[in-house]
Amino acid sequence: MVKAALALERKVAIQAVLQASKVCQSVFKNLVSGETITKNDKSPVTVADFSAQAVVNTYLRQHFPTDPIVGEEDSKDLRGETGKALREKVHELTNGVFSSSEQLTEDKLLEAIDRGNYAGGATGRHWALDPIDGTKGFLRGGQYAVCLALIVNGEVQLGVMGCPNLPVDAKQPDGPRGSLFIAVKGEGAFQRSFTDSNETPIKFSDIKSTQEATFCESVESGHSSHSDSAKIAELLGITREPVRMDSQAKYCSISRGDGDIYLRLPVSETYVEKIWDHASGSLLVTEAGGAVSDVNGNKLDFSVGRTLLKNKGVIASKATIHSEVLKAVHEVLSKK
Numbered sequence: 174m175v176k177a178a179l180a181l182e183r184k185v186a187i188q189a190v191l192q193a194s195k196v197c198q199s200v201f202k203n204l205v206s207g208e209t210i211t212k213n214d215k216s217p218v219t220v221a222d223f224s225a226q227a228v229v230n231t232y233l234r235q236h237f238p239t240d241p242i243v244g245e246e247d248s249k250d251l252r253g254e255t256g257k258a259l260r261e262k263v264h265e266l267t268n269g270v271f272s273s274s275e276q277l278t279e280d281k282l283l284e285a286i287d288r289g290n291y292a293g294g295a296t297g298r299h300w301a302l303d304p305i306d307g308t309k310g311f312l313r314g315g316q317y318a319v320c321l322a323l324i325v326n327g328e329v330q331l332g333v334m335g336c337p338n339l340p341v342d343a344k345q346p347d348g349p350r351g352s353l354f355i356a357v358k359g360e361g362a363f364q365r366s367f368t369d370s371n372e373t374p375i376k377f378s379d380i381k382s383t384q385e386a387t388f389c390e391s392v393e394s395g396h397s398s399h400s401d402s403a404k405i406a407e408l409l410g411i412t413r414e415p416v417r418m419d420s421q422a423k424y425c426s427i428s429r430g431d432g433d434i435y436l437r438l439p440v441s442e443t444y445v446e447k448i449w450d451h452a453s454g455s456l457l458v459t460e461a462g463g464a465v466s467d468v469n470g471n472k473l474d475f476s477v478g479r480t481l482l483k484n485k486g487v488i489a490s491k492a493t494i495h496s497e498v499l500k501a502v503h504e505v506l507s508k509k
């Protein structure tokens with residue numbers, strides 16, 4: 174029997190993402206839905222962000238002590254007198270996940286978070302972590318995801334995403350929630366629930382033409398232009414309403430056939446996408462029978478640091494319609 178690639182990395186990443194997802198769920202339950210929080214108070218998501226990063230980085234450190242990590246967050250806001258209140262909350266929450274022998278001191282907590290400060294690059298292996306992707310989704314009780322990927326020599330080899338609010342079965346939107354997605358390069362894409370470790374292979378839906386397709390896009394038009402995507406939909410003969418959701422849950426949804434096309438159209442000349450917003454999701458898509466490129470048809474280049482400096486926007490779809498989607502994207506964007 175051929176030994177599965179990256180078996181230990183896969184197992185550790187699943188455990189880390191599940192634990193971090195549970196931290197986020199408990200913060201939401203105790204803080205966001207509590208009465209103490211005002212609408213524009215971002216602190217609950219901040220606490221969950223830092224704790225989730227500390228939890229994942231600690232697991233990675235235990236099993237792969239020399240692996241560097243590109244994580245979205247750093248401990249700056251948790252340091253000194255000004256960071257004391259936040260630090261204490263994050264400390265308590267993070268230690269709630271670990272056994273008595275694994276408890277972190279405050280210093281070790283800050284150190285764990287800052288292990289995410291790696292610059293990335295083209296050689297060797299490193300992890301990319303978004304402790305909460307879709308922070309706005311988290312706050313509104315919508316979609317968010319804990320996203321972890323392993324990048325080796327600039328190529329994503331493993332991606333694990335925890336989506337606490339995503340229904341396990343899209344056909345039962347009011348059914349159980351908490352979906353975990355796993356992809357290893359060359360080994361396919363899988364889904365399981367948070368509570369049952371049985372994994373099911375997933376793939377894109379078998380639409381024959383773009384007319385049958387559904388778009389999936391960001392909730393915020395500031396992150397992807399809704400007006401451009403409407404024009405692209407028209408060119409492709411798409412009549413179904415776009416499904417809007419936050420976070421890399423979009424990649425997960427299309428990979429299991431809930432939608433078909435994820436468009437992230439550039440909204441500004443200056444915004445550069447971050448690797449942690451796309452690494453795990455893009456591998457899931459290609460392993461589920463999809464294709465991913467930027468709006469110019471270039472492969473996403475994860476080898477140039479913490480950002481996707483060489484790319485503009487993202488187009489992900491079922492592989493068989495990708496070139497047609499790209500053509501429509503080009504037609505609309507070139508007129509601007």
Ligand SMILES: Nc1ncnc2c1ncn2[C@@H]1O[C@H](COP(=O)(O)OS(=O)(=O)O)[C@@H](OP(=O)(O)O)[C@H]1O
Binds near residue numbers: 245310397440444450
């Ligand atoms: N201007 C702009 N353009 C494009 N992308 C941006 C921009 N600003 C931020 N971000 C990043 O978007 C991440 C969330 O993406 P989403 O697809 O979830 O957006 S949305 O919440 O649905 O609007 C979000 O990830 P999180 O910070 O992890 O939530 C950001 O990294």
Ligand SMILES: [Mg+2]
Binds near residue numbers: 306307449450
């Ligand atoms: Mg993000």
Ligand SMILES: [Mg+2]
Binds near residue numbers: 245304305308
């Ligand atoms: Mg984030």
Ligand SMILES: [Mg+2]
Binds near residue numbers: 245308
């Ligand atoms: Mg952020």
